[in-house]
Amino acid sequence: MRITLQGGRVIDPAHGLDAVTDLHIADGRIAGLGTAPAGFIAERSCDVSGRIVCPGLVDLCARLREPGAEHKATIASETHAAAASGITTLVMPPDTDPVIDETAVVESIRRRAQAAGFARVLVLGALTRGLGGEVLAEMAALKEAGCVGVGNAGVPVPNSMVMKRAMEYASSHGLTVFLTPMDPWLSAGGQAHDGQVAARLGLAGIPVAAETAAVGRELALVEETGARAHFGRLSSARAVAMIARARDRGLPVSCDVAAHQLHLTEVDLGRFDADAHVLPPLRTARDRDALRRGVAAGVIEAVCSDHQPHEPDAKLVPFGDTEPGLSALDTLLGLMLKLVDEGVLDLPGAIERVTAGPARLLGIEAGTLAVGAPADVCVFAPGAHRLLDARTLASRGHNTPFLGWELRGVVTLTLLDGRPVYQREV
Incomplete structure (x- = not known):
């Protein structure tokens, strides 16, 4: 046409x-x-x-819940929501059921996305088999099947030697390792940022050190192996500073942030608002402002949705027992434009962080309107x-703390x- x-x-x-x-x-x-x-x-x-x-938006992290959690959402429902939000390319983490550690799973997801026809779905292959953190996945085969990178989603790899070997394997095949920095011991049982709000609400805290300790280990291994690494969904001022210093030293690292972390803080937990239960947790206003500065300065090269739709029951139990994550495809563009209104970015800069920036990190032909693209x-x-309410959300997941926002x-x-x-x- x-x-x-x-x-x-x-x-x-x-x-x-x-x-x-x-x-x-x-x-x-x-x-x-x-x-x-x-x-x-x-x-x-x-x-x-x-x-x-503008170019269709490129979302670096969106869980579409299929395969394995179709009671929450499906590839068809969420790619339709993506199209309604101007998003044409989505990247799925490997923590599906079954895990994306075999080529057959990659092919199954591709077929389902093509059948739906609303958006291009790319996948990250698993770093370790079953995301178990012990045995390396067949990364070469996963790359051949079309995976745009490898990672262990939000599941930690506690053994540093396993992580070192995983980085070496990925590097030998030109694969970027996608990391979610969270120390498993410092974050164990945590439900919110370790600060005054968590203490007032009686919630177990996750300290900033849970993020920075993991960032520090992975940076040391990147320096040792030369692997290209991408740190996803940073939440703290200290982590942004660590990535900036690493880049200044020439390490091949990049990072992104979820859009909600640029607008919300621990205060938005209110009185146990389960829709604000996310991992990594919402942190302080100082952290939020540092993330904004990181995006404006280009240290943080991309903003993603970190889309995690849930069925209503997942958020209707006591806060500590709710499933973390928010539905975020519907709000990605609007939250970027809010950054423009608040003077954080100009309009081309805001569009760049959700188009050319993530496309460049993935090494894909997207995020541009150049002739031939x-x-x-x-x-x-x-x-x-538009006012965000249950009638205006395209995603099957309505678990968002932005309900009622215009x-x-x-x-x-x-x-x-x-x-x-x-x-x-x-």
């Missing part, structure tokens, strides 16, 4: 483009900007004046607002490989 998007503000941070112009699409690729290429005749023209046209496109009305930016069109996968009027 040949499509022309007319008169929108086209923002492509990967190439420094920010201009009101036309975008032309043919055969699933970007065919031209401005004047149509020779011989191009659009089968469909869309007037997108007053709207932002896949036509993954998000069009949104920047001045439109967020700016409503997606009106999402294209995947030049094909409309979501449309709405504003």
Whole structure:
């Protein structure tokens, strides 16, 4: 299909483009900007004046709950929610059931995503078999099957020698190791940030040292092995500083942060709000502000949703027994625009952190509107607002502490490989 998007503000941070112009699409690729290429005749023209046209969003961490937890959500339901939020590429961690430690699981997920047809689903292979932290997974086979990296999700690898060998194996095959830094002993049994709020509520605390101790070990192993490592979902000021120093020393490391960590703090636990029960935990305002500065400075190169949809019962037991995680696909774009409104980032910078930034970290052909690139496109009305409630959430998971918030930016069109996968009027 040949499509022309007319008169929108086209923002492509990967190439420094920010201009009101036309975008032309043919055969699933970007065919031209401005004047149509020779011989191009659009089968469909869309007037997108007053709207932002940007690359489809790339989400570095989204649990789609399939296979293994279809009572919470499915690949079809969550990729549809992604399309409704302008997200065209999602990365699944390997902690599915069965674990993504065999090529058959990778292929099964790919088939289900293609059958749904709403978004591109990439997967991380397991670092260790069954995420058990003892025996290395067959990383070479997982890469051959299409895994974009390897990791152990939120499951720790306590044995440092196993982790060292895992990094060496991954490095020998050019795979990035995706790390979730959390010391298993310092975080054991923890439910909230180890501070005044947890003490007042009588909740077991998770100290910042649980994150920094793990970051320190992994940085030492990166320096020893030369492996490329990505630290996911940082939550503390000290961890950001450690990554910044490591990068200054030339270590091949990168990091991201979940969008909710840029807006919420331990205070948002309120009176045991289970929707604010997340791992790593919400920390202090000082930590939140340091994360914001890290995003603005480019130390934190990507912002992800850390999407974890749950069925209602998962959040209806006492706080300490609830399942951690929040449903976050619906809020990723709106929370990035809120950072713009609050002066943390300019609009191209905010878009970059959820498009070109994560695409660059993954080494994939996405996050850009350059001629010849896949036509993954998000069009949104920047001045439109929506109130978050059960009726407006596209995800099957309604477990979010942002219910009742009014967020700016409503997606009106999402294209995947030049094909409309979501449309709405504003």
